[in-house]
Amino acid sequence: MRANKNIPSESFYLAVGNIAHEGGYTMERNEALERCRRGVLRLGFTWSQIVSPVRRRELVDARKMVSYFLREQGWTYKSIGQVMGRDHATAVHHVRTVCWFLETDDKMKRQYLNFVSA
Numbered sequence: 001m002r003a004n005k006n007i008p009s010e011s012f013y014l015a016v017g018n019i020a021h022e023g024g025y026t027m028e029r030n031e032a033l034e035r036c037r038r039g040v041l042r043l044g045f046t047w048s049q050i051v052s053p054v055r056r057r058e059l060v061d062a063r064k065m066v067s068y069f070l071r072e073q074g075w076t077y078k079s080i081g082q083v084m085g086r087d088h089a090t091a092v093h094h095v096r097t098v099c100w101f102l103e104t105d106d107k108m109k110r111q112y113l114n115f116v117s118a
Helices: 012-023 027-042 057-072 077-084 088-104 106-116
Strands: none
Touching (some): 057 088
């Protein structure tokens, strides 16, 4: 799947600006995105890698954590997909599968706790 061309993958803050302008998001939304950015950095990735089309397992797992975290903050699936350059169905799939991983995979649970502690 190709990344959304409206959100430049090389600039996290441009992505935040575009989405915030279109959706009229509050500061809490921008704060949630900033926490995601910090969490992604703690996992050893950049935001550009998160929105890239690369499908390495580690990156997909990080995207799942971002989707789950944003959903827990009250974001819609559509908004989550937009900020990551994917569609809403991908965000739905990420949230559903990460729930299972958090229950069954200790490594993923530790990574998610590291992600949210950023």
